[in-house]
Amino acid sequence: xxxxxxxxxxxxxxxxxxGNRLAALCLWWLASLFVLALFAVHASSVLHITL
Amino acid sequence: xxQARLIWLNLLGLLAICAVLLFAFADQIIYGDIPCPLCILQxxxxxxxxxxxxxxxxxxxxxxxxxxxxxxxxxxxxVATRQILLHIVPGTGAYGNxxxxxxxxxxxxxxxVLIISGGAILLAYDRQFVxxxxxxxPAASRCWQWAPSGADLSRKWRFDGPALRRRTLPRRSDTLxxxxxxxxxxxxxxxxxxxxxxxxxTQFLNQCS
Numbered sequence: 001x002x003x004x005x006x007x008x009x010x011x012x013x014x015x016x017x018x019g020n021r022l023a024a025l026c027l028w029w030l031a032s033l034f035v036l037a038l039f040a041v042h043a044s045s046v047l048h049i050t051l
Numbered sequence: 052x053x054q055a056r057l058i059w060l061n062l063l064g065l066l067a068i069c070a071v072l073l074f075a076f077a078d079q080i081i082y083g084d085i086p087c088p089l090c091i092l093q094x095x096x097x098x099x100x101x102x103x104x105x106x107x108x109x110x111x112x113x114x115x116x117x118x119x120x121x122x123x124x125x126x127x128x129x130v131a132t133r134q135i136l137l138h139i140v141p142g143t144g145a146y147g148n149x150x151x152x153x154x155x156x157x158x159x160x161x162x163x164v165l166i167i168s169g170g171a172i173l174l175a176y177d178r179q180f181v182x183x184x185x186x187x188x189p190a191a192s193r194c195w196q197w198a199p200s201g202a203d204l205s206r207k208w209r210f211d212g213p214a215l216r217r218r219t220l221p222r223r224s225d226t227l228x229x230x231x232x233x234x235x236x237x238x239x240x241x242x243x244x245x246x247x248x249x250x251x252x253t254q255f256l257n258q259c260s
Binding site: 002005006009012013016017019021024025028031032035036038039042043 | 088089091092095096098099102105106109110115119122123126129130133
């Protein structure tokens with residue numbers, strides 16, 4: 001799960017090198033959503049323990 | 052500041068982010084400093100910020116690319132702040148080896164603030180956004196008020212070469228290519244007949260000469 005955003009970022013860089021801007025931006029958003037989701041999981045678990 | 056200099060600044064920023072990531076990997080592999088989940092998320096944020104700079108280098112400088120960079124740096128700042136707050140209470144210890152007196156998550160927060168500041172400063176130069184696409188630049192729009200900004204023109208420009216070669220005015224080959232597309236299919240682009248196009252072409256040549 002933690003490696004998913006890196007995989008999508010890698011695909012995004014490949015898209016940049018291939019000249020496909022739309023695919024690069026879409027993959028960037030997908031990877032960033034994964035990052036935010038993982039951070040949300042961390043924050044929610046911390047909140048659960050704290051509360 | 053010229054656009055070429057800004058391109059070089061973007062390249063330097065991308066190299067700096069690569070250096071940060073390589074340093075983290077070197078510390079992990081050489082000294083066995085295994086990254087925690089928050090450290091991994093910070094690395095992902097750095098890659099997100101670097102993607103914005105790479106987009107600038109690959110497709111020309113655009114505000115949306117700077118926004119990508121700043122959003123990635125904000126993710127880094129948020130995660131780093133969270134990790135700093137985890138260890139800020141005395142007696143709770145720290146994670147990893149310190150570097151120059153500060154831990155990596157503190158350095159990560161400092162670098163993310165630098166990236167955000169740098170992005171804001173780079174965004175302040177308005178002239179860099181003028182000529183990222185010659186067919187949509189002010190000079191081109193003066194000459195090509197009737198030209199379509201359709202997928203055919205964008206596709207042509209996309210394969211026209213790396214963005215490191217920026218120009219201040221549309222090249223003759225670009226304008227002639229756009230003219231050829233419109234000339235062959237005027238009806239598809241909702242344009243007037245060829246006689247009107249001929250007159251506008253003459254006007255265009257007069258403006259550009």
